Amino acid sequence: MRSHNFPSVRAFAAGLALVFLASAASAEPSHGIAMYGDPALPPDFVSLPYARADAPKGGRLVEGNTGGFDSLNPFIRKGTVPWQLRFYTHESLMTRSMDEPFSLYGLLAESVEVPADRSWVEFTLNPAARFSDGSPVTVEDVIWSFETLGTQGHPRYLGFQQKVAQITQTDPRSVRIAFNTADRELPLIAGLRPILKKAQWDGKEFSEASLHDIPIGSAPYVVSDYDPGRFVVLKRDPNYWGADLPARRGTNNLDELRIEFFGDDSVLFEAFKSGLVTLYREANAETWATQYDFPAIRDGRIFKSEVTHQRPSGMTGYVMNTRRAPFDDWRVREAMILAFNFPYINDTITGGRQARITSYFSESQLGLRPGPATGREAALLAPFAADLPPGALDGYALPDGDTSPRNRKDLRRAVDLLEQAGWHVENGALVKDGAPFRFTVLLRQGDALNQSVFDMYRPALERLGIEMTTTVVDNAQYAARQRDYDFDMTPFRRDLSLSPGNEQKLYWGKTGVTLPGTGNLMGMDSPAAEAMIDAMLTATTNDELTSAARALDRVLMAGRYVIPIWSFGPDRIAHAKELKYPEHIPIYGGRNGWIPDVWWYEE
The missing domain is CATH 3.40.190.10 (Periplasmic binding protein-like II)
Known part of the structure; x- marks a missing residue:
C-alpha cells in the first residue's frame, strides 16, 4: 500500500x-452516486436514457470556432485551447x-x-x-x-x-x-x-x-491532425476500450470530429451556409427567425432543431471589474445598469424575441424569488445584513427601461446615484476629484454583435458625461487579458447547473480577486457569497440546496456586478440533415454530454 x-x-x-x-x-461499492439520494439508473442499466443504444457508427461532424489556438492541453493555464478538447479527448x-x-x-x-x-x-x-x-x-x-x-x-x-x-x-x-x-x-x-x-x-x-505535447487520454477520440489556428481533427479510436460500457453504449458514434477556426462569427456563419461547417448553434432568436432562409435550408440539406431544457439561465451580459475605480462602487455599477436601456437594445438586436435574464439562476427552481427574503434564505443572509448591498434582503429587480432611445426616467435615477458617489458634470464631462469618468470595453476580434450593443449603449453614457471606448484584440490577447483581469468591462457568460457546488468558489470566491485565471472576472470579495456557497456544499436535501442557491442569487444580483442581457431560451441548433439525435432530450438539453456524444450520422 x-x-x-x-x-x-x-x-x-x-x-x-x-x-x-x-x-x-x-x-x-455502488455503480453510481448522486448528489442527493440515489442515482436514477439501476445497476443493470443498458444505456443512458437519452442515447440510442444501437445508433450506427460513421460519418463526421464539423464545428466552427472563432479566434485561434496555440495549445492542445486543456489542463494547464498556459495557452489558448479549443474548448471542446476538455470534453472530447x-x-x-x-x-x-x-x-x-x-x-x-x-x-x-x-x-x-x-x-x-x-x-x-x-x-x-x-x-x-x-x-x-x-x-x-x-x-x-x-x-x-x-x-x-x-x-x-x-x-x-x-x-x-x-x-x-x-x-x-x-x-x-x-x-x-x-x-x-x-x-x-x-x-x-x-x-x-x-x-x-x-x-x-x-x-x-x-x-x-x-503545442505538440498533447496529453494522452483514454477517451473515444484522439487528436489525429491539426494546423495551429486553423483546424483540429479528432478521430474515433477503433480500439476504444469502453465501447460496451452501459454509460458509453450508443454514444461517440461519429468517426470524425473536426473543429475549423474562423476570424469572426459572420465568416463562420457563411461557412456553415456553404456546407463547410455541418453544425451551428444560433444564440439570437431574431436571426433564427429571419436569416435561416438560404438555399440549404429550403432544399432540406440543413435542418433547424429547437431543443428545450430545464437548466438555469446562467448569466450573460457585461461584467464590471470591481478591482478598478470607478466600478468598485455599487452606486456606479447600478448607474451603469440603469443607463443600459434593455428594451430598446433588445428590440434592435433580437427583435424583442428573447426575454431578459433576471438573475443568475433564473428559469429554474434555484432562482431568487421577487420581494424580501423569507424563511431559510433570510436566516442564511441575516448574519451578513449589515454588509449586504441594498436589495439583497428586501428584494432587487432590474430597471424596466423603455423602447425609446433616450430612457429619461432611468437616466435621472442614474444621475442621482452618480452624484451620491461623488460625481458631477463639468463642461459636459462627468468628473470626480478633477478626474473624468472614462472606461474601456475589452472585445474579442470579430465580435460584431457586442460591438453593435456598445454602439447603442454609448449615447446614453455620453448624456451622463461618461466617455466609453472599445478596444478590440485578437483571440490570444483577449484570453490573456481576461485571465489577468486586465479590463474595465467585457462580455461575460457563465453557465450554471441544477446542482451548483464547488465551481461556485471558482466563479465568485475571494481567491479570484488576485489569483489569475479564475471565473471571478468581477473581482467580488463577498463573505456572504462564500457562506452561501458553503451552505450549498453542506446541504443534505434539495430544499436546503435551493435555499442556499436563492440566497446566493440575491447576493450576486444585489452586487450589481454584471449588466444582464437576454436569455437564450431553447437551444437552437442548425445541422446537416445527415446528423441525427434521439427523441428523448435530457434535462440539460444541448449541452456538452449530449452533442455530439449521442448524435449519429445517417445518409
Whole structure:
C-alpha cells in the first residue's frame, strides 16, 4: 500500500484512521452516486436514457470556432485551447448523466464507495480501462493526475486539492481519497477529475507543455491532425476500450470530429451556409427567425432543431471589474445598469424575441424569488445584513427601461446615484476629484454583435458625461487579458447547473480577486457569497440546496456586478440533415454530454 500526502495537511492524515473505521461499516461499492439520494439508473442499466443504444457508427461532424489556438492541453493555464478538447479527448473515473441534476456512473472506475458522511471516497478501476496508446490505466496514473492537476493545473483544478487530506492506494485497482472538509460534493468532483498518463510526462514540465505535447487520454477520440489556428481533427479510436460500457453504449458514434477556426462569427456563419461547417448553434432568436432562409435550408440539406431544457439561465451580459475605480462602487455599477436601456437594445438586436435574464439562476427552481427574503434564505443572509448591498434582503429587480432611445426616467435615477458617489458634470464631462469618468470595453476580434450593443449603449453614457471606448484584440490577447483581469468591462457568460457546488468558489470566491485565471472576472470579495456557497456544499436535501442557491442569487444580483442581457431560451441548433439525435432530450438539453456524444450520422 502506498500513501501520497499533500504537505499542507500531512499532520491531519494521522487522525483519519479513526474516521475510516467509524464510517467504513456504512459504505458499500455502488455503480453510481448522486448528489442527493440515489442515482436514477439501476445497476443493470443498458444505456443512458437519452442515447440510442444501437445508433450506427460513421460519418463526421464539423464545428466552427472563432479566434485561434496555440495549445492542445486543456489542463494547464498556459495557452489558448479549443474548448471542446476538455470534453472530447479525456475521461474521468465516472461520467455524468445529463438527464439528472447531478448523478455519476462508472467509467474508468467500475465502482464507487462512500460513507454516509462522505468524508472519503474510494474508486475501483475497471480492469479493462486503457489509454489510447493501449497501456492500462493504473492507480498510479490516478494519483499522479490528482496531485499534478491540483498543484500545476488550470485554476479550475486547484481548489479541490486544498480539501484533500490523503490519497491512498488500497489495493492494486483501488484508490481512496480522504477529505479534510465537510463537503458532500467532493466525492462527485473527484469522480469527474480527468485522468492522464503519468509516464508521458516523465522528465517533462507538465505546466510548460508545448503545442505538440498533447496529453494522452483514454477517451473515444484522439487528436489525429491539426494546423495551429486553423483546424483540429479528432478521430474515433477503433480500439476504444469502453465501447460496451452501459454509460458509453450508443454514444461517440461519429468517426470524425473536426473543429475549423474562423476570424469572426459572420465568416463562420457563411461557412456553415456553404456546407463547410455541418453544425451551428444560433444564440439570437431574431436571426433564427429571419436569416435561416438560404438555399440549404429550403432544399432540406440543413435542418433547424429547437431543443428545450430545464437548466438555469446562467448569466450573460457585461461584467464590471470591481478591482478598478470607478466600478468598485455599487452606486456606479447600478448607474451603469440603469443607463443600459434593455428594451430598446433588445428590440434592435433580437427583435424583442428573447426575454431578459433576471438573475443568475433564473428559469429554474434555484432562482431568487421577487420581494424580501423569507424563511431559510433570510436566516442564511441575516448574519451578513449589515454588509449586504441594498436589495439583497428586501428584494432587487432590474430597471424596466423603455423602447425609446433616450430612457429619461432611468437616466435621472442614474444621475442621482452618480452624484451620491461623488460625481458631477463639468463642461459636459462627468468628473470626480478633477478626474473624468472614462472606461474601456475589452472585445474579442470579430465580435460584431457586442460591438453593435456598445454602439447603442454609448449615447446614453455620453448624456451622463461618461466617455466609453472599445478596444478590440485578437483571440490570444483577449484570453490573456481576461485571465489577468486586465479590463474595465467585457462580455461575460457563465453557465450554471441544477446542482451548483464547488465551481461556485471558482466563479465568485475571494481567491479570484488576485489569483489569475479564475471565473471571478468581477473581482467580488463577498463573505456572504462564500457562506452561501458553503451552505450549498453542506446541504443534505434539495430544499436546503435551493435555499442556499436563492440566497446566493440575491447576493450576486444585489452586487450589481454584471449588466444582464437576454436569455437564450431553447437551444437552437442548425445541422446537416445527415446528423441525427434521439427523441428523448435530457434535462440539460444541448449541452456538452449530449452533442455530439449521442448524435449519429445517417445518409
